[in-house]
Amino acid sequence: MELTVVGDFPLSEGSKRLASETVPTADHPSKRLRQSSETPQLMTEATLSQGVDEVEHRQAGPPAWSNSRQQIGDTIEWFHCMQGGAAHNGLKCTGVLLDADNGERSLMSDEVIITRTGGDCTGAGQTLSLKQNQSPKGIIIRSIMASLRAKKPVGVIVGVRNELLKVKIPHRYCVMDWFLITNVWMEKMGKYAGFRFRLEKLDLSTKGWWAEQGPNEELPLAPRNLNRPPPTRECSVCGKPSIQVYIRPGWMCLEPSCRKFWKIGNKEPKEFEYHPDFLNYRHPRGPDIPNSGPLVNVVDRNLEPPEGVADREEWRGIVCPECRKCIQRVTWDAWDCTDDALREPEETCCYRVVRRIREIPLQSILKGVRPYTRRQLQASIQPVIDKRSLEPYELRTYEIPNGGSITHFVSNPTINERADGPNHLFSELQRLDLGLKRYPLGSAQGENEKEGGGAESHPRHLPVSSKRKSSKRKSCKKSTCRVKGTLTCHFAVNYGVPYKYVVSVESRAFSDAPVPILTALGRLSWATEKAVTGAGGQYQAPNELLALGYFEQMSIGFHDDGEKGLGPTIATLSLGTRSRMHIRMKDKYYFGISKSHVATSDDPVLPGCINEKERRSLKKSFDKGQITAEDFAAQRVAMLRRPGSRHSPKLLSLELKHGDLVVMHGAALQKYYEHAVEPDNGLRFALTARYIETNSDMDRIKGSFKLQDNQIYDGQ
Ligand SMILES: O=C(O)CCC(=O)C(=O)O
Ligand SMILES: [Fe+2]
Missing domain, CATH: 2.60.120.590 (Alpha-ketoglutarate-dependent dioxygenase AlkB-like)
Structure with missing residues (x-):
């Protein structure tokens, strides 16, 4: 497998100077740039420097949350995704969900997340493991790489099954904030090599709702350094650069095609400790970071709906302006915070907004x-x-x-x-x-x-x-x-x-x-x-x-x-x-067999089904008592194939x-x-x-x- 390890963005001269020279003051212009979850963020040098030593306020709670994946997917623009841990728009990763299993060595702090990418795994929940080396060609990894290169902020959601955060996660799924993907690299995980990536909270001027309560709320809880990027070295065997992720066991080649990949000497390490610089450095926030747009849209649905449309906007979920839950359009003419089959007993919000579509003329x-x-x-x-x-x-x-x-x-x-x-x-x-x-x-x-x-x-x-x-x-x-x-x-x-x-x-x-x-x-x-x-x-x-x-x-x-x-x-x-x-x-009559390879018990062998002739003659033998029910099933299992995602063709x-x-x-x-x-x-x-x-x-x-x-x- 050939892979170029995509490393950190080098700090520019300008940003290095900025990081060491700027002294935040109470009336610093960056204060005016303080972001709420609803205003588009433009990270400027001032915003960055302002976030270095001081945190202005802590978010009271998640800017949006839900009881189900569908509520999130239906409501949050950057997470239209019902399965898996990463959402993308076909090109770039737009959002990440961190729920049950983030893999060994994963970490979540106030501002930094280190996790693995999904895919190519077996098992479920807490016991996912790689079943093969992860390919850089998969859509998820390609989209993560694309967002890394474009410095495109991604939204992060945390699920209640996540065990990395030290604070209680208040709801099943909670929106955290915009993050930047700063590094993507490969590690050995179990028997196989898989991708891992590091994310940084984009806005360093506020503490996330998930940040641990510190003794001095005025100071950033996570230590930061802006002028000391983690060391990167070239491998003496493959010549490719790799960043030093771990202080213990030390620098390793992270190029999976190299024979020195994930080895210290000739041995694979067993114990790990992150390099402090890898945890503490912050990627420079400059004008090259694209505007991420609003993290969460709290749309005023009380406005009169447009005439003559019943479009997707009319039934997309909204974030409740009162309790911040993602409310789906369950009722024909209203969004109703109480109308959730998965509502938890402690939920008391009664927000409801009626919005009848205006009559749509047939001619239109x-x-x-x-x-x-x-x-x-x-x-x-x-x-x-x-x-x-x-x-x-x-x-x-x-x-x-x-x-x-x-x-x-x-x-x-x-x-x-x-x-x-x-x-x-x-x-x-x-x-x-x-x-x-x-x-x-x-x-x-x-x-x-x-x-x-x-x-x-x-x-x-x-x-x-x-x-x-x-x-x-x-x-x-x-x-x-x-x-x-x-x-x-x-x-x-x-x-x-x-x-x-x-x-x-x-x-x-x-x-x-x-x-x-x-x-x-x-x-x-x-x-x-x-x-x-x-x-x-x-x-x-x-x-x-x-x-x-x-x-x-x-x-x-x-x-x-x-x-x-x-x-x-x-x-x-x-x-x-x-x-x-x-x-x-x-499908069970077309293919004559289930996905788990069990022969269909009452198969009439319909005209047009797959292997029709052979199935019909086998059925004849069985109907005449020439073969036992076990043989009938076994012979069909041996004969019939069920291609994974294929369905019976449309007849009409x-x-x-x-x-x-x-x-x-x-x-x-x-x-x-x-x-x-x-x-x-x-x-x-x-x-x-x-x-x-x-x-x-x-x-x-x-x-x-x-x-x-x-x-x-x-x-x-
Ligand atoms: O929308 C339609 O025309 C089909 C409805 C349907 O299949 C059903 O009600 O079971
Ligand atoms: Fe039907």
Whole structure:
């Protein structure tokens, strides 16, 4: 492995002089530059010198904190990241999280942090260890190097599992401050070589909230020296320079490709003590350090929202101006500090700011829409098109192999503009208080795992894919991890018989439903009947309606709707912005094997699955009793491969436009296949009606409805 050890920035002549000559005084101009967590920081020579001998004040507490990763990721600009210890924007590291395991020899003091980079590890929590030498090509290390070179300040967050700080960490995750990455180097950690890096608090004029209480609060707690950088020496074998990190055992070559790497004589050292200069030096703060911007944005959300948008800003988290918690947008029309499923008993803040989006005219959403490309709308199944039977709708029916059918009722302006039609419903749903909320994972159902296996399937709550428009999202590919408390990426409310989509919330009775919900139910009942009878089935009126609301960049990930007791037919009405609905085989049926290499127990060998021919003949032998169940499973395990991150390919992608209806018919469709919906930018509602069996009288009452004459739909 070739690696150039990136060392310290040399002190410039100017800064050396400055460090030794400047004497801070009470009316020093740097006082005017004192930074709060909300003002952009520009480190000047004056700021640096002012911080040398004197500290002006201690922060009272974290400028922002949260109970979950998602709350932080949703709110803190520089930490849009759901997994791992470092966030980046695709190029540079923007933030670091120091939680459970920071590795041996890690250190956190008032102003200096020494830790390791993540990645290439096995184990979890406190017992992470490297499983191979870390490569300098990994995105995390590249981004850390890029921030080091650019002197780009990174935000640091500390988690309550961190054992390096001496003070009590007040919340699960707490924002610390801006830090500078000053050094990156490699060390042997266990059997392998890995990266470590050193960070320095950027603003030396204030004490962080985590600083230990000292006897003299006027003095900086951490010793500093500005004019004595730690020694750097060239290796006599490889000729490369390495900084002296440790006074004990002494200088070592930190170039991993060198045979002298991490050796004193010919031996690897066992005991370590940091070189005091490595801990105490401070990198010069000059105008070459880019403006870091605000650490935490406390935005005034009381301002009137802009007209005609439901964009990401409308549902990004905010930092509570009162208690500093990161509050996610849980409710359709408010940020509410009390509305946190992970709220701790001691939390008492009741801050709430109501912000209803201003009504978004349909025309603004529909205008200038460019057609989807063929690639975006792949379809290996061709529909049967019927333009006549239910005119003015066009019907497109897709037969799904061993999975029933999907009927797409394509709408048009004639239908949409009629009284009580989709245009009217779109406007009404925006005006009404439907009770839409985002629900936390753990209290929601509908995950693909409920049938066992398929742990890789994408939960319905989370975005369809990480390939979103913004580069920030792209930078965190694992943002879709399933952590308890993670909120759905859409708003939901249920009417009628509880769908168990959200177990913790009672469904509202149809008798209490606003009129547009019943109007929609009338249309969905009509479409259900037409599709079912068209397929030769028996119609059963729906008794449940789930309304979903999507702001921009929201979506629903791959999932099935197959709850216990669910009837075979599911009808959805789309309102607002256009979207793509994707259908694919569940991974466990496509690959025939789970990620942990367990053969799928009830594998029907669906047409189009991987190794179809071989799987079918093996299944035949088993069905005929020619091989035992053990052999059947063993032979499939030997034959089938499951590439790590790959999913079953999309079978069908439909373009759902405003006013369109889609009916999925057949229990097998939910058992073997899954669907996801990815709206374009703009506001969208999806109203889905189903029939659900129930033994509860109360649920039956909730699910019963009587439509007014004008709510009964006849397809016109
Ligand atoms: O948004 C959509 O069109 C789909 C909704 C859906 O799949 C569901 O409610 O289960
Ligand atoms: Fe669904």
